[in-house]
Amino acid sequence: MEKDIIIDLKDISVSFDGEPVLNNINLYIRDNEFITLLGPSGCGKTTTLRIIGGFLKPDTGRVIFEGKDITDLPPNKRQLNTVFQNYALFPHLTIAENIAFGLKIKKKSKEYIKDKIKYALKLVNLEGFENRMPQSLSGGQQQRIAIARAIVNEPKVLLLDEPLGALDLKMRQSMQYELIRLKNELGITFVYITHDQEEALTMSDTIVVMNKGNIQQIGTPEDIYNEPKNAFVADFIGESNIIDGIMLEDKLVEILGAKFPCVDTGFGRNKPVDVVIRPEDVDLVEPEKGTIKGVVTSLLFKGVHYEMDVLANGYEWLVHSTDMVPVGREVGIFVDPYNIQIMHKPISEDEEASSDEE
Amino acid sequence: MVKKLFSFIQKFYVAIIFLILYSPVIVLMVLSFNDSKSRVIWGGFTLKWYSRMFNSSIIVETFIVTVTLALLSAAIAVVLGTAACVGIEAMRRRNKQIVLGATNIPLLNADIVTGISLMLFFSRFLNAGFPTLLIAHITFELPYVILSIMPRMRQINTNAYNAALDLGATPLYAFFKIILPEIFPGIITGFIMALTMSLDDFTISYFTKGPGVSTLPTMIYSELRKGVKPEMYALSTLMFLAVLILLVIVNLKGSPMLSKPFANAKNGGKKHAQTMRYRR
Ligand SMILES: Nc1ncnc2c1ncn2[C@@H]1O[C@H](COP(=O)(O)OP(=O)(O)O)[C@@H](O)[C@H]1O
Ligand SMILES: [Mg+2]
Numbered sequence: 153m154e155k156d157i158i159i160d161l162k163d164i165s166v167s168f169d170g171e172p173v174l175n176n177i178n179l180y181i182r183d184n185e186f187i188t189l190l191g192p193s194g195c196g197k198t199t200t201l202r203i204i205g206g207f208l209k210p211d212t213g214r215v216i217f218e219g220k221d222i223t224d225l226p227p228n229k230r231q232l233n234t235v236f237q238n239y240a241l242f243p244h245l246t247i248a249e250n251i252a253f254g255l256k257i258k259k260k261s262k263e264y265i266k267d268k269i270k271y272a273l274k275l276v277n278l279e280g281f282e283n284r285m286p287q288s289l290s291g292g293q294q295q296r297i298a299i300a301r302a303i304v305n306e307p308k309v310l311l312l313d314e315p316l317g318a319l320d321l322k323m324r325q326s327m328q329y330e331l332i333r334l335k336n337e338l339g340i341t342f343v344y345i346t347h348d349q350e351e352a353l354t355m356s357d358t359i360v361v362m363n364k365g366n367i368q369q370i371g372t373p374e375d376i377y378n379e380p381k382n383a384f385v386a387d388f389i390g391e392s393n394i395i396d397g398i399m400l401e402d403k404l405v406e407i408l409g410a411k412f413p414c415v416d417t418g419f420g421r422n423k424p425v426d427v428v429i430r431p432e433d434v435d436l437v438e439p440e441k442g443t444i445k446g447v448v449t450s451l452l453f454k455g456v457h458y459e460m461d462v463l464a465n466g467y468e469w470l471v472h473s474t475d476m477v478p479v480g481r482e483v484g485i486f487v488d489p490y491n492i493q494i495m496h497k498p499i500s501e502d503e504e505a506s507s508d509e510e
Numbered sequence: 511m512v513k514k515l516f517s518f519i520q521k522f523y524v525a526i527i528f529l530i531l532y533s534p535v536i537v538l539m540v541l542s543f544n545d546s547k548s549r550v551i552w553g554g555f556t557l558k559w560y561s562r563m564f565n566s567s568i569i570v571e572t573f574i575v576t577v578t579l580a581l582l583s584a585a586i587a588v589v590l591g592t593a594a595c596v597g598i599e600a601m602r603r604r605n606k607q608i609v610l611g612a613t614n615i616p617l618l619n620a621d622i623v624t625g626i627s628l629m630l631f632f633s634r635f636l637n638a639g640f641p642t643l644l645i646a647h648i649t650f651e652l653p654y655v656i657l658s659i660m661p662r663m664r665q666i667n668t669n670a671y672n673a674a675l676d677l678g679a680t681p682l683y684a685f686f687k688i689i690l691p692e693i694f695p696g697i698i699t700g701f702i703m704a705l706t707m708s709l710d711d712f713t714i715s716y717f718t719k720g721p722g723v724s725t726l727p728t729m730i731y732s733e734l735r736k737g738v739k740p741e742m743y744a745l746s747t748l749m750f751l752a753v754l755i756l757l758v759i760v761n762l763k764g765s766p767m768l769s770k771p772f773a774n775a776k777n778g779g780k781k782h783a784q785t786m787r788y789r790r
Contacts, residue, residue, distance in 0.1 A: 205672075228678045237669065240673040242670055243670070257679055
């Protein structure tokens with residue numbers, strides 16, 4: 153086993169009332185990593201986090217923390233802290249008492265606790281809030297107190313369950329930077345949950361894409377974005393053109409009746425595949441120069457780029473481009489071979505279920 | 511004009527209802543100050559029935575039994591009820607509904623049915639006396655206690671409890687520090703409701719008390735059967751007022767005095783004042 157692995161989930165399965173919620177999850181988390189569990193609502197992210205935190209025992213599988221099996225250890229004995237969805241501050245305690253909660257249990261001295269509260273409030277930019285009550289704070293402020301309350305205990309791992317989910321867009325963006333800064337300052341491992349793919353791409357070292365209790369792909373944000381392993385990941389991480397294709401031979405795929413050169417090999421001959429092409433990778437050219445011809449059917453200005461729909465051979469292509477092409481104009485579609493992503497079709501119905509969005 | 515008349519009729523109607531509801535009690539109160547033993551003739555104002563009442567050793571003894579019974583049964587009911595609420599809250603939705611439904615059945619059950627069934631049940635295992643009376647009172651108080659604690663319990667963010675565990679608290683510590691302060695107002699309400707129910711109860715007590723023991727209501731009943739005893743009017747008047755005061759307290763419960771969670775009680779007054787301000 154690698155030395156810098158701090159948490160290792162082995163063959164974790166959970167079901168509630170006979171409904172499987174996690175199917176054989178295997179996942180290791182490196183020390184000092186910002187790892188994000190990303191997936192649609194209900195895919196099992198919180199359940200995974202509750203297993204790491206000790207609030208839920210898996211039906212099968214083991215949780216290893218720094219080489220030791222902690223599957224049966226109760227949450228109050230684990231060296232990690234959680235920032236819960238919707239903050240979960242203690243409403244009848246002041247901010248200072250909230251933050252001191254864990255330290256008092258550990259019987260730290262009054263002086264130490266006072267210093268820690270001050271330090272933590274400074275870290276989250278809420279100095280002087282000691283005697284306020286939680287209800288008198290805004291959502292963003294409450295969230296930062298929840299983080300302060302967790303980190304004063306100096307956990308090795310901080311678990312965060314959609315911490316920015318309840319905040320408005322502007323607040324979210326500034327909190328994203330705050331969290332990255334915090335993580336760098338503290339030098340601890342963050343296990344982060346979100347259903348927002350942009351947030352995941354911005355903040356993470358590693359992204360774990362989940363769907364219906366299955367891990368779909370684990371990788372860096374670049375990996376996940378550029379080389380999605382299947383149609384679900386491709387679709388969930390940003391918009392994509394996902395088209396049925398036939399792999400004619402190595403480096404040649406047929407889509408919508410036209411032959412596109414690509415760079416993928418090893419799929420065999422005449423195999424049905426899913427072809428993923430990002431909207432920004434579709435080049436609109438003169439009709440004769442394209443691989444296939446189409447007609448622009450809609451045009452939207454999106455600020456940085458234009459978003460166009462191009463109907464070509466019965467498929468509506470989504471195209472992002474900085475160049476505008478008016479609606480009704482005939483165009484050619486060209487895609488650089490490097491930008492064509494070939495993926496296996498799901499083999500069984502089961503796999504289909506596990507990679508389909510609801 | 512028509513509006514005015516209408517509003518007058520409305521007020522008149524309400525007044526009539528209150529008069530009909532409370533006139534018997536008013537008659538009782540008036541008679542408790544009547545110098546004549548007659549139920550129809552006013553013989554002048556007197557406090558002698560009150561002084562006689564306080565000098566009667568049987569009344570004072572029964573009073574002590576009744577109050578002890580009420581306080582003790584309410585205290586035990588509150589402890590059991592709190593534990594029950596913790597358990598019910600931890601259940602899955604379906605079981606929760608079943609158990610909550612089951613606890614409500616005694617509320618709807620006729621007192622006489624509860625009384626007789628408890629009597630039959632006790633006669634198999636215990637001699638009727640103070641212990642059986644105590645158990646009976648706890649039994650019929652419990653649903654009211656659960657009913658007043660449960661809504662508070664529901665309001666608690668379950669993650670607040672989890673957060674306490676997460677920060678190193680044992681389940682017991684988390685309960686006392688996080689859950690209890692939040693449900694405390696409900697516990698107080700439940701306690702007062704239980705007191706009221708206990709002081710008030712005649713039917714169930716009558717069947718479960720055994721020969722040697724009496725509560726104020728059962729004593730009043732048996733005394734009045736023996737003949738006219740105006741000190742019983744005096745006693746009933748006081749009991750009515752006691753229960754009325756308890757009910758008023760329960761209904762004023764929005765007031766900060768009672769809803770203040772208990773964890774804050776230990777803080778200094780100054781800090782508390784601040785706490786209360788933020789609370790609103
Ligand atoms: N305590 C529970 N009892 C029954 N079903 C649950 C429970 N907790 C979660 N689930 C179910 O498990 C699935 C995954 O839930 P969760 O892990 O909370 O998803 P996510 O956090 O990804 O939105 C959901 O379908 C949810 O309804
Ligand atoms: Mg969740």
